[in-house]
Amino acid sequence: MIVNCPDCNKPLIEFDIGSGNYHCANPKCNFQYIEIMSGKQHRKSITVEETGSEFDSLDRKPKRILVGLAIESSLLNMGHSIFDKVTSKLREDYDASVFDCLDNPQYLKRILDRNFNKNVGEVVVKSIKTVLGEFAYYESVREFLHHLAEEN
Ligand SMILES: [Zn+2]
Numbered sequence: 001m002i003v004n005c006p007d008c009n010k011p012l013i014e015f016d017i018g019s020g021n022y023h024c025a026n027p028k029c030n031f032q033y034i035e036i037m038s039g040k041q042h043r044k045s046i047t048v049e050e051t052g053s054e055f056d057s058l059d060r061k062p063k064r065i066l067v068g069l070a071i072e073s074s075l076l077n078m079g080h081s082i083f084d085k086v087t088s089k090l091r092e093d094y095d096a097s098v099f100d101c102l103d104n105p106q107y108l109k110r111i112l113d114r115n116f117n118k119n120v121g122e123v124v125v126k127s128i129k130t131v132l133g134e135f136a137y138y139e140s141v142r143e144f145l146h147h148l149a150e151e152n
Helices: 044-078 080-094 105-115 118-135 139-149
Strands: 021-023 031-035 040-043
Touching: 021 044, 031 044, 044 080, 044 118, 044 139, 080 105, 105 118, 105 139, 118 139
Parallel strands: none
Antiparallel strands: 021 031, 031 040
């Protein structure tokens, strides 16, 4: 299914196949994402003006999903055993999932540091960076990548 941005007319990208949330990857475009199921549209400036203090949580939600999916796909590329280990450690140690990692990059970092050799951790971080590279114009994504790359 191809959905074009109502503002800039570029094809929208679905966050996760089947999620029904399509976002515009054009950094100059004001359009953020559309929820296909409800038809609800989210725009950068309108979100800020109309929702005021709710802006942060609304604005961060799609980025949590984005970062979570980037982590998932990077882990899966490394193999199912690594994926299983990291996701179960997130749950056991922090009662968290990959979707909590935007707000808590240290969770993922600690799990990688403690449970895998340095090379594995580096490859995972590099892969996440590659996947998220085109979204680094979002400050929250940039911050996440920055924290992930920090030395202990
Ligand atoms: Zn657009």
